Amino acid sequence: MFHAKNYVLAQNLEEAWQLNQKKTNKILGGMAWMKMGKQNYQTVIDLSALHLDQIEENEDAFSIGCMVSLHDLETNQQLNEYFQGALKECVRHIVGVQFRNCATVGGSIYGRFGFSDVLTCFMALDAKVELYKGGIVSISDFASMPYDNDILVRIILPKKGKRISYQSMRNTATDFPVLAVALSFDEQEGWLISVGARPGKAVVLCWQEGTSSELSEVQIDNMTAYVLENISFGSNMRAKKEYRQHLCKVLIKRAVKEILK
Amino acid sequence: MKFVNTPVRKKDAMALVTGKPVYTDDLAPADCLIVKVLRSPHAHAWIKEINTDIAKKIPGIECIFTWKDVPKKRFTMAGQTYPEPSPYDRLILDQRVRYVGDPVAIVAGENDACVDRALKMIKVTYEVLEPVLDFHTAKDNPILVHPEEDWHALCDVGADNKRNLCACGKDEQGDVDAILNECDYVIDQTYHTKANQQAMMETFRAFSYKDVYGRLNMVASTQITFHIRRILSHALDIPKSKIRVVKPRIGGGFGAKQTSLAEVYPAFVTWKTGKPAKMIFTREESQIASTPRHEMEVHVRLGADKSGRIRAIDVHTLSNTGAYGEHGPTTVGLSGHKSIPLYSRVDAFRFTYDVVYTNVMSAGAYRGYGATQGIFAVESAVNELAAKLGIDPVKIREMNMTKEGDLMPAYYGETANSCHLEGCLSQAKKLFGWDDKFPVKDMGNGKMRGVGMALAMQGSSISNVDTASVSIKVNDDGFYSLMIGASDMGTGCDTILAQMVADCMECDLDNIAVYGVDTDVSPYDSGSYASSTTYLTGMAVVKTCESLRKRIMKEGAKLLKCDPEQVDFDGKKVYCLSDPSVFVSLKDLANEAMCANDNALFATESHYSPVSPPPFMVGMAEVEVDMETGKVELIDYVAVVDCGTVVNPNLARVQTEGGLVQGIGMTLYEDVVYSKNGKDYSNSFMQYKLPTRMDIGKIRVEFDSSYEPTGPFGAKSIGEIVINTPAPAIADAIYHATGKRFRSLPITPERIIMEDGK
């Protein structure tokens, strides 16, 4: 567990941002990851009072506040109806309900963890990240940005009519994924293939052949070959690189088939 | 009303389910010093210098101890009967550290924060030494884990610290090599099981204080309350008369708490400072500095004739005891003695073993205690033989397995006086639907369903060693106090033993108050391990009740003014045989006995057993393998157990289910992984994956009870055997599904896809 001298419940984003400019201060997410650290902080900053625990829908997008819990993501009807249950599928394996009531979307995305199911899924949905000072950036840009002192305020999921499938392989039901694949399709952007737990953080590729109602076996093979060529894989305690490469092919195929259904 | 063989609730159940404060940390005084240890970052090193001056100055720090401050007499932390077979190879703190996590200094202070700060401020200069990390190369390695001259073994277990040998030995009958030469088929394979963590939900913990008499009082989450007293006496070099140990409720043990892990550190602090002190292991400490299952490599040569009759079994086990020898010399024995006798009709057998020291955490006792490892090997070899011969694995067992009345030469020459293995097998086969499912079914969706099976046995107590004692007294109004020295670790022995008392004394369960365990008060019991409590302490209950009944009848006869031979006791009253209308109630008798009485209504008896009757069981597994990902889903697991008379069907069933799930974890998920420098990566529940309720599929348990003549009410043991079948059964089910053989554990999806499984 970390130590902190002060806890501050921020009254507005500006106050939170000001506090966060100090290196020894830190914004709290759901704490599921952060509490495993042993750091000494001066001040931990809580965004709980800023009404950022809301999922809002308008014509163009869903907006998900950074303090929305993973369990909220899992049970939100509109989101899951729109995205064919993919959000539920991507979080339901994560440890347990109590954990998902703690862990926040903001924490998951800000952490840019290699194992993150949420990051993998959001990447295939072409999500945008709203930063307090940095404005709106694409999630894949955000994923490669260095950790800075800005505040992740919300995630925006554009409503582009994407078909999506989320696939993951885990050694036990509630473990981190050995590999996670999120695949989406819409007429304008074609296929987005996001691969997480490589074990590095998720990366996303575009692929323009075929449609969601038609993709031949050869085209699927081409797609997986393209992904394997352009995404690097590694080894850790959960699996070696070669097995992840193998899994990647399997999971992409399964995702395509689910979308083609 | 009879209580034995009924599913009564555990006596402590409602306190547990309502969350009452009954565990060690709930009971610790608020002013306990917090005790933690600094742990070695090196697998093998010599402490050249250690400076605690700055750390000691941190406000709130009470004391810091290093190797310089502790007694220089070696001891073992193994909870075993004295003289322990485990070598005396430990000091509380040593100048040589032998694994990553070995204690270097003890820090005690007012709170966690100051102790944590002090741990960081201790300056240690290590001379880093090359470690022995590969247990294949440990024996006769020039690098010695225990080069010290004062290392010594109390028992002749074949130990030699100058060869990194914790034990070695041999047992044989007949000419194995000659018979194997004659065999038409020989399976010659090596099977490897790794360390596994017991992972009880309550980590290791203990607190201590000095009482009004200046004695050291220890409250510990332990299975071995009496052995802790001796271990503390040896470690602290103080008389046993100065020590009292009490066991509260325990949050699980599974053998982990058959070794003293936390106790010596707070005890030493309290002894030195006079202040109460407690130590609570973190989960990380419980993962990296504990007492997991011995890693074993078991080489099996199994010979059979054309018909499938098994004629010879040759087993050689290499066991890795790690940095210290706790349970090293004894666990290894079970890998042969509790696997080979499943086939006692062989013409010859041989069992040889080496147990080696290495620079990883010390192994210890974990449910199954070596039998699990040996049975994985021998049962896998039998399954391989069946496949080679094209015989159904059930059939090959029917032809070869031990049956009731068989002499078991490889089981210390004991006879299987109670053995329903045949019944278990036929019942399991029917319940499982073996004939319909064997060997494999293509599900048509890229998934294959395969089935596999295994037999298992264990023992019931350590013959001619384990000792159990029970005391029962009659109180006012005729209620009984049952005092036991066996530690209920959640499995329910307090209740099971009370069930036996209720039947022996012909009374209601509520008429019995159970008290255990307090070394000052309870009668001696070696402890709750080696599958001994129901069988051995149960028999002590039966004997004690017999004695107590005699005393009650003597008292009744006195009150009725007749000859003790002329009365009987029916649980409620003592009455004259010649005229049952002349009687005295137990209530009146008990109250009378508290006035001008010289016949104590109290009995105590001890018991040991010259034999260790094995329980037997059959396990059958059905798995579905995703042939693309290698993911194994358990579809069905059927177990039929012969534990003799089932004293409490609920508790026996839950024991079985719990043991099976631990076995499933060991087979498919759980893995202790070390870095190349000997650091344990499996240091949390995030990295060491226990099965969750989503990972286990359907589990069905039934019993086929034999009657064990030497056990209480015909009972044998159940605690350990239940972990032994999943590994060989599931491995063979995976073989039938995939065509791949896995001879080491765990069998992960990655291995199923990437290995050739030849």
Place this chain on the structure above:
Amino acid sequence: MTIKFWLNGKQIEDIIPDDILLLDYVRTKGCYSVKRGCETANCGLCTVLVEGKPVLSCSTLAARVNGKHVTTLEGLQKEAEEFGAFLADQGAEQCGFCNPGFIMNVLAMMKELNDPTEEEIREYLAGNLCRCSGFVGQERAIQAYLAKKKEEVSE
């Protein structure tokens, strides 16, 4: 810092260290049912309800429950006895150490899920580890409890 909140229905105002975890804090208030089984948020032993939702008290700062309602098993003794009796009738409580967190989550599940399937039950409770029982007896207890609850409703 000062917090004011409700613990098992009772309002408490207290000065606490800013970084104390809810788990450690409620134990200082006598809620000993709340246990720690790991440091990595994996075991579920420390489950409590905050505003009726099951959370891990090992991953929650006490500071964060300011103004909120916190419930531990000490505050749900009647419910614990009622459901616990079903566990006890299976012998599935075993060592008991995981029971409080498990029962808290079962009670939360009863509120959140209507007539859950076996699969939904397993999924909801997947974050509650138990090393003794092998889970099977716990599930028998839940099924019996649900059956009784249904009976009560239909009566």
